[in-house]
Amino acid sequence: MKTDKSPIFTNHALEKMKAWGLSETAVLDALLKGTEEPAGFGGHWNSVRNYNGYEIGVNYDRKPDGRFVIVSVWMRGRR
Secondary structure (H helix, E strand, C coil), X not given: CCCCCCCEEXXXXXXXXXXXXXXXXXXXXXXXXXXXXXXXXXXXXXXXEEECCEEEEEEEEECCCCCEEEEEEEEEECC
């Protein structure tokens, strides 16, 4: 991401990234280029990006200064 305001990754998101074997680059790609939708809880948002045979989802919020706070991530096979 080419800004001076780097995204914030929560500890939970970092744990999920490690468990799924996802890099920061892959998560940011899904965040910035995915389809945005309201999350089902907490006023957060989801961004989901489809790749060949799988998808990556990012649950996030935004701070008043515009920085992303990445709350959680997941990966699953496409249905």
